[in-house]
Amino acid sequence: MIAVVVSRADYASEHIGEYLRSEAEWTENEDDSRPDADGGGAYYQREGFELREFESLHLDIENVAEAFSDPEMLVFASRHSGDTGPLLTAHFTGNFGPAEYGGTDGNLAETSPNAQKKLLDSFDKHAPESYEVGMECTHHGPSEVGVPSMFVELGSGDEQWSDSDAARAVAQAILDLRGVEPTRERQLVGFGGGHYVPRFERIVRETDWAVGHIASDWNLEELGSPEKSQARETIRQAFERSGAEYAVCEGAYPELESVVADLGYRIVSETWVREVSGVSLSLGEELETELSSVESGLRFGEMAGDVDSADDTNSAGDTDDADDPNEFEVVSLPSDLLDSTTGIDREETRDAVAKHAIAFETEQGGTRVSGRAAVHGPGDYDAIIDALAALLDRKYDEVERTPDEIVAREVGFDPEKARKLGVSEGPKFGKLSAGTAVTVAERTIPPEAVRTERTHRFSI
Missing domain, CATH: 3.40.630.50 (AF0625-like)
Structure with missing residues (x-):
């Protein structure tokens, strides 16, 4: 009353x-x-x-x-x-x-x-x-x-x-x-x-x-x-x-x-x-101990909600990797891959990690993913890597994932090839890079002649 x-x-x-x-x-x-x-x-x-x-x-x-x-x-x-x-x-x-x-x-x-x-x-x-x-x-x-x-x-x-x-x-x-x-x-x-x-x-x-x-x-x-x-x-x-x-x-x-x-x-x-709103306080405390503090950049992902935060007891959340949603393992996120995807789209890189992680480390005021993450198991780690690989498709012509690495290939303008064919730096470089043929000394140089395939490998 x-x-x-x-x-x-x-x-x-x-x-x-x-x-x-x-x-x-x-x-x-x-x-x-x-x-x-x-x-x-x-x-x-x-x-x-x-x-x-x-x-x-x-x-x-x-x-x-x-x-x-x-x-x-x-x-x-x-x-x-x-x-x-x-x-x-x-x-x-x-x-x-x-x-x-x-x-x-x-x-x-x-x-x-x-x-x-x-x-x-x-x-x-x-x-x-x-x-x-x-x-x-x-x-x-x-x-x-x-x-x-x-x-x-x-x-x-x-x-x-x-x-x-x-x-x-x-x-x-x-x-x-x-x-x-x-x-x-x-x-x-x-x-x-x-x-x-x-x-x-x-x-x-x-x-x-x-x-x-x-x-x-x-x-x-x-x-x-x-x-x-x-x-x-x-x-x-x-x-x-x-x-x-x-x-x-x-x-x-x-x-x-x-x-x-x-x-x-x-x-x-x-x-x-x-950050801990909606997250079990006992889980949050454990993650701050295992990874880093929120003040140092720790952020919680969507998977943190698998634990019932109302009374800090486990919920019946379903995951592919663990019967107990409070269980987690700490993994290192591949720094080179994160650097590349962050350069493509910083926000979507963060979202990709947040969607599949329980928690993850960041820098620059929580805006840039960097360091380690806590996941329920290998399945969620793989999902993070797949999501980051999908971001690479925006920059590279071909992206392939193997068990140990992601291989990204691109075919792009090669300034050295252009120089060898007599093209001076300047507007003609720009045209060839954009895919337009140019004429040098009454000779037509197609863009295909000054392209090179580059391969980038990201260990995972």
Whole structure:
């Protein structure tokens, strides 16, 4: 069940609450065991939800989940204040430093990253045309809620707080959370950046990862030296209460990175997050050990999806080479062949390898295949070689594959033969090269007379 907190001290919250009740059928109940100001009195229930009203502002209410009937997640329907214009936004709560706006110093609430991921999609669906949708860093209380929670906000001023279409949109987005789990298998912590968090929002929207607590640059300034005991505890809480083992750091924070590693967590890049999206994390870790790191150029191919990434257990993926899709062997890709096909078409060379490999090494920012690859077995390696050989057909007149090599033959213009026949370098060279006969000293020289067959061999 999802608990919904409406604050009578927040007009926007009351407005959202009105549309929550009008957009769905609720049963009104009475709770005489609690004061009306603390969620008692009239409260509302419907399948998957319970809504209660409180006199205080949300950020001043600690352990609010206690007022509800066994909730699994809690949503604060709230206003957003700022100079950001029409905006629907969400964030988690707690304080990386001093508790200026609710909560306690250096303490963080439990997050609901998977629900926030769903909420963004629902915001996109329901938001009025003039409204932007976004995420924010963690920046105010409460620090203790009792269950995973998040603020769901309508902003950013009086005009928006009284906007019925916007309040309805927020209410509809909250109602869309019915049945959504608060957490998922893949969750990150964010460090660095501004109060609004476009990098982390991209990760949420474009990968299979969700993001929990985010400490912006100003949060980290308030945190102080990561080496101090309270700061280390807050950093630990950021991971623990986000259900995360990994973090993405925007900007250079070497002391923070050192503490994160010492606590047993890992700082990764946005590139890493994108690359392992859809790939079993256990497989990805093994491949980074056997080949190279994502940061060094490792990229995952289509065959990496043969492993079920949702729970990092093996799927029933079918391959010609292995019963267990998590098994692989490391092969060296022929460098001369890659150099030649990359010169023909760099992108298609990469695609040819990616289609048949589990993972492969690259250089030049992941755009050029170079080095080794992991494949399920010989069949997939052969498929890579066949695909690269097919690319050679664009440049060479004849391409033949043998067990040990690819032989490519071409018949082309031979400048030395042309010189011996009295042709000077210049326009006539160009005509002969293009297949047009030329005349030298009243003698016609056909292009066939200045051609030579060349053979290129690529060991495989």
